[in-house]
Amino acid sequence: MTDLELAFNILYKVVYKEAKSNDEINKVADSANNLAFVTKNVYGVLENKIYLDYMIRKLSTVRLKKIHPSVLLILEIGIYNIYFLNTKDYAIVNELVELTKLKNRRSKGFVNAILRNFIRDEKEIAKIKESDDIKSLSIRYSLPEELTRYIYKNYGMDYTKAFLRYINSEQVISIRVNNLKTDKDGLRDLLLYKGFEIEDGHLSKNALKILNPAGLVNTDEFKDGLFTIQQEGSMKTVEILDPKNDCKILDLCAAPGTKTSYIGEYTNNKAHIIANDISKDKLPLIKENIDRLGLKNIELSNFDASICKNEFVDTFDYVLVDAPCSGLGVMGRKPEIRYNRSMEDIESLAELQKHILDQAIKYLKKDGVLVYSTCTIGNIENKESFSYLSAMDNLEVIPIDGKNYIEYVNYIDKTDGFFISKFKKK
Numbered sequence: 001m002t003d004l005e006l007a008f009n010i011l012y013k014v015v016y017k018e019a020k021s022n023d024e025i026n027k028v029a030d031s032a033n034n035l036a037f038v039t040k041n042v043y044g045v046l047e048n049k050i051y052l053d054y055m056i057r058k059l060s061t062v063r064l065k066k067i068h069p070s071v072l073l074i075l076e077i078g079i080y081n082i083y084f085l086n087t088k089d090y091a092i093v094n095e096l097v098e099l100t101k102l103k104n105r106r107s108k109g110f111v112n113a114i115l116r117n118f119i120r121d122e123k124e125i126a127k128i129k130e131s132d133d134i135k136s137l138s139i140r141y142s143l144p145e146e147l148t149r150y151i152y153k154n155y156g157m158d159y160t161k162a163f164l165r166y167i168n169s170e171q172v173i174s175i176r177v178n179n180l181k182t183d184k185d186g187l188r189d190l191l192l193y194k195g196f197e198i199e200d201g202h203l204s205k206n207a208l209k210i211l212n213p214a215g216l217v218n219t220d221e222f223k224d225g226l227f228t229i230q231q232e233g234s235m236k237t238v239e240i241l242d243p244k245n246d247c248k249i250l251d252l253c254a255a256p257g258t259k260t261s262y263i264g265e266y267t268n269n270k271a272h273i274i275a276n277d278i279s280k281d282k283l284p285l286i287k288e289n290i291d292r293l294g295l296k297n298i299e300l301s302n303f304d305a306s307i308c309k310n311e312f313v314d315t316f317d318y319v320l321v322d323a324p325c326s327g328l329g330v331m332g333r334k335p336e337i338r339y340n341r342s343m344e345d346i347e348s349l350a351e352l353q354k355h356i357l358d359q360a361i362k363y364l365k366k367d368g369v370l371v372y373s374t375c376t377i378g379n380i381e382n383k384e385s386f387s388y389l390s391a392m393d394n395l396e397v398i399p400i401d402g403k404n405y406i407e408y409v410n411y412i413d414k415t416d417g418f419f420i421s422k423f424k425k426k
Helices: 003-017 022-025 035-057 069-083 089-118 133-141 145-155 157-167 183-191 233-240 259-264 280-293 335-339 342-362 383-390
Strands: 174-177 198-200 207-210 226-228 246-252 274-277 298-301 316-321 364-374 394-397 404-408 420-423
Touching: 003 022, 003 035, 003 069, 003 089, 003 335, 022 035, 035 069, 035 089, 035 133, 035 335, 069 089, 089 233, 133 145, 133 157, 145 157, 145 342, 157 226, 174 298, 174 342, 183 198, 183 207, 207 226, 226 259, 233 259, 233 316, 233 364, 233 420, 259 274, 259 280, 259 316, 316 342, 342 364, 342 383, 383 394, 383 420
Parallel strands: 246 274, 246 316, 274 298, 316 364
Antiparallel strands: 174 207, 174 226, 198 207, 364 420, 394 420, 404 420
């Protein structure tokens, strides 16, 4: 199987079967001739899909909705390679025509004609001719127009442009040092010896940035639990919670367990931690992380966080609500999110967050600490939920670095877009 066919198969699952790009890429890591090329194609098509379709519309007399899904995907891969990867020769066209024969044979002439016509008139076809600035940005950076308008309405044009440029740029991987097994300097030396390029993180005290992460999860250091892959904004959530040893902590929406495991490390394996998630299928992943990192005193739980669990009332010193959210802040690493979210989803998730927060407050002891965080941007899920909590008589805001809440901006802070706020129960 060629690398282009591998990329096609991954993209088909992500676009049409709602698979996760990261998971699918990891599955083919050992079978790809050039994994970097496969990865670049997968992320490149996802990051530019709306723009690619805009160009295909100019070339095709057949409406997009009438083009067979496999054929449309092949055209997107082709236009991406020609325009973004500067693959000008006709070899890529021939290879994609051969792939079309496998997926939808009768369309091979159609694919051949579209791609060759694009090569002949690439510069003109690539021009975006829209008078509406927001619509133009939506096409150029392939974020659905309603989400682009939502970001613009919340933050203005300069933020919107910079945000969109950032989510379509190459993302830098951060790792969290497991201080129960090593230290930052020791881990850095081990990874430098293996050829990794490393920079210090600038938000979290336990973060390192890996500039060439290929093969990182196959290292003995990862398998032995010396580190975890985690973005710095996510790490800061636990550091702001600042849980103490010998206390009781609830991570109410825990999957995949990255923050849970940091809580375990942060409290030196001396706290009693309950990691809960509504999805029972996700608990094994949390358990896998816990075991790899050598963590103890973590109990897994499976219930709906929006419904009160009576036995938890007035029980916990700390509750972390890293709430279910639209995930707009992580689109740079998970580009498929942009096609799976709508304003209706955002509004629905914001209501769910409030139901979860209502229960979380009940679980806190007097003087207990609540942290509410999301990996998204926009007022509906973030500031409105913060205002909802702030209005409660039994909570008081705990300032973070002199502010009522923290909003990490991806293009400034070089991490996922994150919102974090902290409260104490009276």
